[in-house]
């Protein structure tokens with residue numbers, strides 16, 4: 195408070211140059227963050243819908259009225275149908291600890307609500323890597339500094355993980371070769387020494403052929419393989435026929451390129467593979483990561499710092515979280531509640547029995563981010579569904595809410611920010627008071643619990659108590675004082691140089707009994723996607739559609755509505771390869787219809803050399819009103835789940851593109 199009695203106003207937001215990872219650089223999403231905080235269209239008060247769902251007509255109400263209505267509606271639903279009729283829906287809008295799980299998990303456990311499987315981003319990578327390594331823990335990407343070969347496989351580092359890019363540039367300047375493997379010629383591919391462009395969903399064939407070459411040419415690290423792996427003979431037999439010529443037929447990468455890549459990978463040290471989540475969004479997404487994890491083992495590249503496999507290393511820090519104390523699964527009191535997969539939101543709301551009758555949404559904009567999004571919209575339009583959305587803005591999803599509640603931004607609520615893609619946990623100290631009547635996510639659930647008349651004491655713990663329970667071994671006072679803290683990671687930088695894999699065999703499992711028990715192939719196996727060029731619908735829908743993160747100023751769906759973010763990017767479009775465009779009579783700037791059995795979108799065409807023939811792309815993250823016809827990229831996408839791991843196959847989507855009629 196200053197003398198005038200008004201709250202402080204944030205005037206500047208900058209990075210801290212001393213931060214070991216960001217070194218003070220803010221990305222284009224966050225360097226205008228204060229425009230977001232003070233945006234004229236921020237939701238700052240509770241709202242009640244007064245028009246039909248989706249109409250966007252709301253009236254401002256008081257918190258008391260909002261909570262009275264929410265408490266009454268939720269209690270009535272619990273009384274009549276039980277706790278399972280209520281479903282949480284949240285994802286990554288704010289990834290801080292309290293914001294994702296503080297109070298909310300306890301609240302839903304206590305209600306015996308339906309559980310939500312949040313496997314849209316990352317868990318499938320973990321589920322795949324774990325089948326090979328017994329853990330999803332990987333090497334530290336900052337050790338790419340020591341690498342001589344860096345394969346960026348299914349990750350658009352310069353766009354999505356730009357704080358890592360200076361490290362890669364340093365390694366490159368120091369003689370490392372950077373190879374990008376992506377079906378799209380991304381800005382990362384443009385900066386690579388070599389770009390390899392497989393068809394979407396076919397990399398496993400490429401990996402099998404690499405292993406074929408490595409074994410055929412005796413480039414295997416026999417000593418390491420003998421000591422730390424299980425099933426090399428079975429793997430050898432499995433890849434015997436996976437020749438580069440065979441793989442070329444599957445993935446569209448020339449056999450001689452595969453030969454050269456395999457040889458280089460097996461002979462240059464340290465050789466690192468860096469991946470994030472781009473390839474998990476396929477029907478064979480878990481197998482991709484199970485298979486990629488075999489590569490470093492075969493050549494013993496875990497031996498060197500700057501070798502092995504690198505993914506989001508947040509999992510090192512997950513080990514510090516005391517889930518039982520933080521999220522209190524004991525509050526379920528033995529009740530068996532159903533778990534539903536967030537990627538099937540449409541099906542859940544339309545078909546699931548007994549029905550979901552209330553949904554509480556925070557940290558997410560499902561109508562833009564889930565696949566098969568028209569089904570989700572139909573579901574959210576249900577008149578008998580009571581929906582509460584806690585948001586900073588009137589998103590597409592909030593427009594379908596009965597009650598919208600105002601959410602704080604990062605600078606209005608203190609929290610612990612987990613490391614994502616690096617090893618530094620952070621403390622985020624609130625800089626200003628919440629604007630308007632906004633509340634943090636943890637406060638939201640304390641208030642809803644109070645409105646329902648719940649008395650379980652742990653639902654009313656304050657934030658500090660919750661954080662101390664969640665991170666019992668972390669010195670929170672020091673974290674708060676210093677601002678960041680590096681989570682424990684082996685000082686050698688080589689967590690698996692001497693093996694120590696927590697699989698049943700204690701070794702890297704080229705052959706996996708556990709996969710067999712799941713009904714999956716025990717060995718790395720390429721199964722082409724059903725919704726792909728070899729599948730039954732390819733005649734009608736001959737183009738594979740990718741809907742990736744594309745705009746540097748966007749963070750998922752969270753920024754496209756802001757003038758300096760979305761406005762500066764122009765608007766959504768469909769990208770086509772010149773031959774595919776010409777064959778359809780389409781030129782740059784024409785309006786096309788992009789269609790499949792799920793939806794049809796009208797979009798301007800951008801003819802582009804980023805794609806190979808047979809592949810189209812629509813940048814993802816735009817809202818419905820920014821698309822010409824109120825549909826979004828995800829209206830088209832595939833909600834088939836991955837073979838295991840609970841992920842979803844956004845990127846196995848077939849479409850046809852044709853000139854738009856009048």
Ligand SMILES: Nc1nc2c(c(=O)[nH]1)N[C@H]1C(S)=C(S)[C@@H](COP(=O)(O)OP(=O)(O)OC[C@H]3O[C@@H](n4cnc5c(=O)[nH]c(N)nc54)[C@H](O)[C@@H]3O)O[C@H]1N2
Nearest residue numbers: 348349350354375376394395470471472742743748749750
């Ligand atoms: N600017 C910006 N940065 C972001 C985000 C954002 O929205 N905007 N989002 C953040 C989030 S939540 C995440 S999870 C990360 C994700 O970070 P990334 O995983 O790097 O990003 P994605 O765009 O999901 O996918 C990466 C690449 O995978 C490619 N890909 C798709 N299918 C295949 C395939 O079958 N094989 C291969 N080899 N490649 C394939 C896509 O073409 C894409 O270029 O980014 C984070 N950073």
Ligand SMILES: Nc1nc2c(c(=O)[nH]1)N[C@H]1C(S)=C(S)[C@@H](COP(=O)(O)OP(=O)(O)OC[C@H]3O[C@@H](n4cnc5c(=O)[nH]c(N)nc54)[C@H](O)[C@@H]3O)O[C@H]1N2
Nearest residue numbers: 285286287288315556557558559563584601741750751752
């Ligand atoms: N087609 C396609 N679909 C995708 C992807 C893709 O690459 N292509 N990527 C997938 C991935 S990797 C991810 S992670 C998901 C992301 O899916 P989401 O997490 O749902 O998307 P975001 O846009 O990051 O965040 C959603 C909302 O959270 C709100 N928010 C931010 N901070 C807070 C807060 O503190 N409290 C509350 N209550 N709300 C807050 C924002 O205003 C925003 O509207 O999308 C997935 N969907």
Ligand SMILES: [Mo]
Nearest residue numbers: 286314315471
């Ligand atoms: Mo994500």
